[in-house]
Amino acid sequence: MTAKENLRPGGRSARVQASVHKAVRTLLNAMDRSEVTIPLIATEAGVTPSTIYRRWGDLQELLADVAVERLRPDMQPVDTGSAKGDLQAWAEQYAEEMSSGPGREMIRDVLAAQDNANACKCHAFTREQMELIGVRAAERGESFPSADVLMDRVVAPILYGVLFGEAPTSRRVDGLVADVMAERPAAIPRQRASAPKSA
Amino acid sequence: MTAKENLRPGGRSARVQASVHKAVRTLLNAMDRSEVTIPLIATEAGVTPSTIYRRWGDLQELLADVAVERLRPDMQPVDTGSAKGDLQAWAEQYAEEMSSGPGREMIRDVLAAQDNANACKCHAFTREQMELIGVRAAERGESFPSADVLMDRVVAPILYGVLFGEAPTSRRVDGLVADVMAERPAAIPRQRASAPKSA
Numbered sequence A, B: 001m002t003a004k005e006n007l008r009p010g011g012r013s014a015r016v017q018a019s020v021h022k023a024v025r026t027l028l029n030a031m032d033r034s035e036v037t038i039p040l041i042a043t044e045a046g047v048t049p050s051t052i053y054r055r056w057g058d059l060q061e062l063l064a065d066v067a068v069e070r071l072r073p074d075m076q077p078v079d080t081g082s083a084k085g086d087l088q089a090w091a092e093q094y095a096e097e098m099s100s101g102p103g104r105e106m107i108r109d110v111l112a113a114q115d116n117a118n119a120c121k122c123h124a125f126t127r128e129q130m131e132l133i134g135v136r137a138a139e140r141g142e143s144f145p146s147a148d149v150l151m152d153r154v155v156a157p158i159l160y161g162v163l164f165g166e167a168p169t170s171r172r173v174d175g176l177v178a179d180v181m182a183e184r185p186a187a188i189p190r191q192r193a194s195a196p197k198s199a
Helices: A012-030 A038-045 A049-056 A059-071 A083-099 A101-112 A117-139 A147-164 A170-182 B012-030 B038-045 B049-056 B059-071 B083-099 B101-112 B117-139 B147-164 B170-182
Strands: none
Touching: A012 A038, A012 A049, A012 A059, A038 A049, A038 A059, A049 A059, A059 A101, A059 A117, A083 A101, A083 A117, A083 A147, A083 A170, A101 A117, A101 A147, A101 B101, A117 A147, A117 B147, A147 A170, A147 B117, A147 B147, B012 B038, B012 B049, B012 B059, B038 B049, B038 B059, B049 B059, B059 B101, B059 B117, B083 B101, B083 B117, B083 B147, B083 B170, B101 B117, B101 B147, B117 B147, B147 B170
């Protein structure tokens, strides 16, 4: 069960959603998440529990819905003047945010929901950021990997580390970025008349 | 809170663990996971609920503990005669198992626990499989990427896909394997007197 998308801004439905999301964030700040219940959220939001059940199905879906909103990027990737610099700055910030306590909790909430629509939304948010960096690179005339390659080579290893291993250090993140960027000249040799070294 | 490791086989503690794990698996097969509770598990296992609370802390930790045991590989990677073949066969099976309903559920259980010791265990199981393929490759005199490179280039993208996107197809998995293996000659050029193509 997924919360309805494309709510009319300011409509009753949008106001209920905003109020319930705010109630969840307030409660998560004030108490342990295992103590947060739908009746508590309903009281805090000023709606009936059945409004919440009808709209989100269960607590886990609601928590996932709130988490994914918090994971939505609130800024464009920083423009450092070069594609590699942009990617590096973005990846370091991403690794830091995802490794933080709240970051891990949000990923866990998104993944705990049965419905994986929210997990796919997270993927789409991140991929968009990669595309934005790519558009800027193209405008500067820089060669840059595709968003899919960046998801595989930078994003996936960072998230894997956050979830299954150790928080990736900035040195580790820089290594991932350097590796994927180092392959750029080699990635298009057949389109060139001569190989870079023998030219 | 993590269940004690290195139980004396056949000891009381090991018998309790085996019985509780079995009860969890039986109940998960018989009913929806949202209906499974510690009192039900205790009844099925023939122990008191407090035994379970004392040992595992809460339901989520117990489910994670059971899930990680099910994720423990029960066989060595298939020997296909070549390192690339071994890796490909292993990766296809891994992607298939992790994308399946029970596979996703197990990953979710492991990640839902507050304690990430179980998530790290999953990582260690997988890394061991990579090392086993590497040892075989070395015995055959084949060049093969390190286990860390394989975790980044094959395992992380597969799991990222399972969790955040679409189940990786076998074509996609083969692409990841082909990419990481294609770089092998280029990875050791300085140790050679002449480049492969100009020789």
